[in-house]
Amino acid sequence: xxxxxxxxxxxxxxxxxxxxxxxxxxxxxxxxxxxxxxxxxxxxxxxxxxxxxxxxxxxxxxxxxxxxxxxxxxxxxxxxxxxxxxxxxxxxxxxxxxxxxxxxxxxxxxxxxxxxxxxxxxxxxxxxxxxxxxxxxxxxxxxxxxxxxxxxxxxxxxxxxxxxxxxxxxxxxxxxxxxxxxxxxxxxxxxxxxx
Amino acid sequence: xxxxxxxxxxxxxxxxxxxxxxxxxxxxxxxxxxxxxxxxxxxxxxxxxxxxxxxxxxxxxxxxxxxxxxxxxxxxxxxxxxxxxxxxxxxxxxxxxxxxxxxxxxxxxxxxxxxxxxxxxxxxxxxxxxxxxxxxxxxxxxxxxxxxxxxxxxxxxxxxxxxxxxxxxxxxxxxxxxxxxxxxxxxxxxxxxxxxxxxxxxxxxxxxxxxxxxxxxxxxxxxxxxxxxxxxxxxxxxxxxxxxxxxxxxxxxxxxxxxxxxxxxxxxxxxxxxxxxxxxxxxxxxxxxxxxxxxxxxxxxxxxxxxxxxxxxxxxxxxxxxxxxxxxxxxxxxxxxxxxxxxxxxxxxxxxxxxxxxxxxxxxxxxxxxxxxxxxxxxxxxxxxxxxxxxxxxxxxxxxxxxxxxxxxxxxxxxxxxxxxx
Numbered sequence: 128x129x130x131x132x133x134x135x136x137x138x139x140x141x142x143x144x145x146x147x148x149x150x151x152x153x154x155x156x157x158x159x160x161x162x163x164x165x166x167x168x169x170x171x172x173x174x175x176x177x178x179x180x181x182x183x184x185x186x187x188x189x190x191x192x193x194x195x196x197x198x199x200x201x202x203x204x205x206x207x208x209x210x211x212x213x214x215x216x217x218x219x220x221x222x223x224x225x226x227x228x229x230x231x232x233x234x235x236x237x238x239x240x241x242x243x244x245x246x247x248x249x250x251x252x253x254x255x256x257x258x259x260x261x262x263x264x265x266x267x268x269x270x271x272x273x274x275x276x277x278x279x280x281x282x283x284x285x286x287x288x289x290x291x292x293x294x295x296x297x298x299x300x301x302x303x304x305x306x307x308x309x310x311x312x313x314x315x316x317x318x319x320x321x322x
Numbered sequence: 323x324x325x326x327x328x329x330x331x332x333x334x335x336x337x338x339x340x341x342x343x344x345x346x347x348x349x350x351x352x353x354x355x356x357x358x359x360x361x362x363x364x365x366x367x368x369x370x371x372x373x374x375x376x377x378x379x380x381x382x383x384x385x386x387x388x389x390x391x392x393x394x395x396x397x398x399x400x401x402x403x404x405x406x407x408x409x410x411x412x413x414x415x416x417x418x419x420x421x422x423x424x425x426x427x428x429x430x431x432x433x434x435x436x437x438x439x440x441x442x443x444x445x446x447x448x449x450x451x452x453x454x455x456x457x458x459x460x461x462x463x464x465x466x467x468x469x470x471x472x473x474x475x476x477x478x479x480x481x482x483x484x485x486x487x488x489x490x491x492x493x494x495x496x497x498x499x500x501x502x503x504x505x506x507x508x509x510x511x512x513x514x515x516x517x518x519x520x521x522x523x524x525x526x527x528x529x530x531x532x533x534x535x536x537x538x539x540x541x542x543x544x545x546x547x548x549x550x551x552x553x554x555x556x557x558x559x560x561x562x563x564x565x566x567x568x569x570x571x572x573x574x575x576x577x578x579x580x581x582x583x584x585x586x587x588x589x590x591x592x593x594x595x596x597x598x599x600x601x602x603x604x605x606x607x608x609x610x611x612x613x614x615x616x617x618x619x620x621x622x623x624x625x626x627x628x629x630x631x632x633x634x635x636x637x638x639x640x641x642x643x644x645x646x647x648x649x650x651x652x653x654x655x656x657x658x659x660x661x662x663x664x665x666x667x668x669x670x671x672x673x674x675x676x677x678x679x680x681x682x683x684x685x686x687x688x689x690x691x692x693x694x695x696x697x698x699x700x701x702x703x704x705x706x707x708x709x710x711x712x713x714x715x716x717x718x719x720x721x722x723x724x725x726x727x728x729x730x731x732x733x734x735x736x737x738x739x740x741x742x743x744x
Binding site: 135166272 | 386387388389390391396399403406407409410411413414415417418425428429432433436439440441442443444445446447448449450459462463466467469470471472476512513515516
């Protein structure tokens with residue numbers, strides 16, 4: 128290790144500083160490409176949501192989005208498996224009568240998702256159940272719970288009636304999802320391009 | 323004494339000795355020549371420039387948080403990645419031109435911009451609130467930059483973001499001991515060793531004990547009976563024991579690292595002593611004894627004491643490690659039996675603080691002496707204000723403590739005279 132660091136120190140400055148820049152820029156590029164691929168290629172699902180408004184010290188104002196599918200009642204699902212807090216789970220969705228997607232099944236293994244019945248990958252936040260009859264109230268995070276807005280605009284969303292706000296998310300076949308559009312009364316107010 | 327203080331003192335002494343006629347001018351010149359040229363030292367301008375870079379980095383971070391829509395997000399991403407590229411290009415140019423301070427500043431700015439870019443990407447794609455994940459990536463990127471460029475500023479960015487990473491997970495109660503922090507810290511320590519940089523040594527030691535404190539907070543939050551002071555005490559014991567062992571035996575660069583590490587361990591011990599007194603006072607000593615400690619903390623503490631005893635058997639002078647072993651043992655007893663009697667707790671704490679003072683005075687590390695005085699001040703404050711009983715009882719106890727301490731001073735003086743005569 129010491130010899131390696133000594134050899135690094137002996138390398139030309141342009142090589143050392145260039146490599147440092149490449150390492151950091153490559154990390155940024157990998158993050159951006161991974162997220163953009165979800166937005167470009169994912170299946171779109173529209174979800175009912177309700178916001179609250181905090182601030183992240185590095186990323187600024189955002190609204191926390193809580194979805195109807197964030198809290199699942201096992202009794203209302205077609206299929207459910209016992210889960211524990213912290214488990215990775217897959218929630219199968221299907222379009223409801225009002226056009227919004229609803230949860231239909233909860234599984235610990237990735238189901239065979241189709242464009243009509245995509246599956247969202249999430250993590251159980253609270254309310255795990257050891258037996259099926261205990262699976263009454265399971266809270267799941269999908270990575271769609273934060274929406275960053277320009278400074279000061281979070282309050283507008285926060286004070287809005289929850290029925291007016293919907294989110295269109297892009298979902299990949301393996302269940303990863305990102306917010307693609309934000310709708311108020313069915314009209315788009317924010318759209319997220321891949322880049 | 324640090325390198326600069328030593329050189330300044332030696333130059334003044336040489337001048338005085340030549341003036342007194344004790345040394346010839348040629349001999350003085352030979353000593354100066356043996357000393358070699360002064361190492362490069364950062365001046366006031368460099369420190370002002372560091373402040374400027376930190377402020378610029380803060381401006382960039384706040385700019386990202388503002389989520390300003392007048393510049394499209396792709397434009398903002400381009401600005402930040404451009405800043406990273408420009409900063410490292412400038413650093414490379416400056417390093418080639420021999421302007422190492424400028425190169426260091428440029429790499430530091432690049433690393434801060436890297437953190438801002440991670441935040442921007444999280445903002446662009448509305449990634450869930452994963453502060454720890456972002457900080458981990460930031461720390462790794464800055465660590466890589468530090469290893470590649472040798473920039474102390476990049477090292478500082480890595481150390482700070484890495485510490486906040488482990489603190490975020492630890493305080494949130496998600497990580498427990500968060501052993502994933504160890505390889506990261508080991509990488510920082512290796513850099514500090516290889517570079518032989520005082521700043522890197524201090525940062526490494528600081529974030530190690532910071533990690534220990536995060537563990538303490540985690541244990542406290544986890545609802546266990548283990549008091550906050552237990553892991554701090556155990557960390558101080560093991561850190562001090564191992565550091566003093568290495569300080570006496572290791573290679574030169576390892577010894578320098580261990581010496582700084584031991585300084586912070588002594589401060590941690592002083593903090594544990596003061597916290598133990600305060601907790602014992604507030605909680606009446608409940609839940610402080612060893613029975614409430616997780617077994618691994620007891621083992622770690624005992625290992626620290628054993629390491630100090632081994633150091634006192636093998637090192638010359640042996641007084642400092644032996645005194646610290648005694649201080650640790652007395653502090654442990656104070657924590658364990660604290661619930662029984664507040665006077666006993668005060669007496670044990672006072673004896674531990676006096677031993678810390680003796681240990682601090684028997685070496686040439688001034689920070690350890692300062693830590694000893696801080697521990698002593700905390701104990702005196704406890705005896706004066708927090709001890710139960712009437713004021714006359716306290717005055718009597720303080721007077722007895724004073725006589726005992728002066729007795730120790732007389733004994734030490736006698737032994738040091740005999741040692742000098744021998």
